[in-house]
Amino acid sequence: GAVVSQHPSWVICKSGTSVKIECRSLDFQATTMFWYRQFPKQSLMLMATSNEGSKATYEQGVEKDKFLINHASLTLSTLTVTSAHPEDSSFYICSARDDRLFSNQPQHFGDGTRLSIL
Amino acid sequence: DQQVKQNSPSLSVQEGRISILNCDYTNSMFDYFLWYKKYPAEGPTFLISISSIKDKNEDGRFTVFLNKSAKHLSLHIVPSQPGDSAVYFCAASGLGAGSYQLTFGKGTKLSVIP
Numbered sequence: 001g002a003v004v005s006q007h008p009s010w011v012i013c014k015s016g017t018s019v020k021i022e023c024r025s026l027d028f029q030a031t032t033m034f035w036y037r038q039f040p041k042q043s044l045m046l047m048a049t050s051n052e053g054s055k056a057t058y059e060q061g062v063e064k065d066k067f068l069i070n071h072a073s074l075t076l077s078t079l080t081v082t083s084a085h086p087e088d089s090s091f092y093i094c095s096a097r098d099d100r101l102f103s104n105q106p107q108h109f110g111d112g113t114r115l116s117i118l
Numbered sequence: 119d120q121q122v123k124q125n126s127p128s129l130s131v132q133e134g135r136i137s138i139l140n141c142d143y144t145n146s147m148f149d150y151f152l153w154y155k156k157y158p159a160e161g162p163t164f165l166i167s168i169s170s171i172k173d174k175n176e177d178g179r180f181t182v183f184l185n186k187s188a189k190h191l192s193l194h195i196v197p198s199q200p201g202d203s204a205v206y207f208c209a210a211s212g213l214g215a216g217s218y219q220l221t222f223g224k225g226t227k228l229s230v231i232p
Contacts, residue, residue, distance in 0.1 A: 006161065034219070043207065043222040044162070093161045104150040104169060104211075107220055109161035
């Protein structure tokens with residue numbers, strides 16, 4: 001159980017393109033979803049937290065107009081990297097959690113999206 | 119300021135022996151701790167967790183120990199298997215960290231040698 005699907009797994013596109021990444025919880029309802037970014041040999045850095053039906057909360061230093069997050073349902077969140085540039089190239093990972101019954105629940109992660117901007 | 123620290127970037131262990139991965143934290147508001155395993159180009163996979171009201175949690179070959187006074191936790195894998203070779207991340211959360219967000223360490227790369 002607790003499967004999170006992330007799509008696409010790999011994107012290569014030209015500078016200036018907007019890229020949408022989808023994160024779906026397949027067998028549970030995700031009241032909270034998280035978006036992370038990972039640089040080589042570094043830990044996962046939280047970008048934003050989103051709750052279904054409300055605006056995402058962004059971490060300090062993350063541009064909300066650059067990284068648009070939508071959490072329209074209990075099973076789907078999307079991250080759109082707008083007007084992507086080479087410095088946005090990274091590994092983006094989503095995670096999901098069901099907070100409805102218990103507060104301490106593990107986050108379950110997708111397999112990540114490798115974004116390469118040329 | 120790194121609130122969760124994994125001071126060993128790598129660890130090599132012989133197959134069948136015990137692997138011990140260590141993690142230290144500084145934020146006394148953390149009350150829930152997790153270990154994740156990650157293969158290259160994949161997302162982390164949840165392994166085991168422990169609440170601050172416990173000092174030990176066991177699940178098969180994996181045991182997590184928590185020493186609150188020392189702000190230290192460790193993951194024991196016994197016996198270690200080649201398939202355990204991966205990067206292991208320690209993570210922590212708590213009310214003080216805000217909305218039960220996870221704070222991750224930088225990871226320890228475990229290599230189990232056949």
